[in-house]
Amino acid sequence: MDSLIILRNAHLRATEHRIRTLELLLKANRPMSHVELLNAFGQCDRVTLYRILDAFVEANILHRILGSDGIWRFCAHTNLHHKCPGGHPHLMCESCGQMTCLVDIPIQHIDIDNIDPEFHISHKQFLILGTCQNCYAKKHT
Amino acid sequence: MDSLIILRNAHLRATEHRIRTLELLLKANRPMSHVELLNAFGQCDRVTLYRILDAFVEANILHRILGSDGIWRFCAHTNLHHKCPGGHPHLMCESCGQMTCLVDIPIQHIDIDNIDPEFHISHKQFLILGTCQNCYAKKHT
């Protein structure tokens, strides 16, 4: 899907930076961190990129996931991402930081009324940590 | 259980700070952040507290959970915490930051071999976000 159309639909201004950011994320099709995006960019102020990402999350065209390293990663929504309304788990390599969306897998239901009836759930985060293929190979050679 | 005995068993030195930290966490029986502990302390250097917490996690007498605010919380192990070998979910109020261990609930199994056979899982984090009773009441008055 064309990033320009996505921006228009979300009532966001189609500036060069914003188009670029969205294109990068759509092409990558995996959650990327702020630094990662900044490096991929030719020229963009880091604060501007932070604000772009915030705006995109606000406009619901990205979702963001906190890694176990405390760094946020941002992932463009594709139609695959809407399969599980309650969100999906994320795989994260603790060695290189790479993250993957497990878009097909629903997150387990929690019967909160039986645990803490006074708690109001807004959403859930499920992070699966470990070592990816690449890093595992590197470690065992 | 006496914190001194726990420290001895874990081959950790029983200094005043360490006993105090462990006692605070055992008494609270919920995950606490570094600042929260520091405030509860009378006099302790913040770096020292960081190092104590690290040592305790290393020695496996605490577990730590990253909140959606990017701040680590530390929780003393009780025998309840060992019910679910694969870990348990955590409830977090996004308004006040308070966290609760759902020690009775096992985290869903992920059949990683069918998804990414090359990924090696080390552990899982399941965070349930929302609003606690207190904060919900405050918002709706």
Added chain:
DNA sequence: GCGAAAATGCAACTTGGTTGCATTTTCGCG
């Protein structure tokens, strides 16, 4: 109670993210 190993305190640093503000750009509307 001696001495090696570990714990502590302090200063300085790193890093991811935020805020304020002046300047520039976008885009709806006449």
Added chain:
DNA sequence: CGCGAAAATGCAACCAAGTTGCATTTTCGC
């Protein structure tokens, strides 16, 4: 087309959580 309000950008400064290095003090096995 081009005007002007609203939004986006760039820059500097800031903030907070966590880390590192190092000199001093404390613990605890012998």
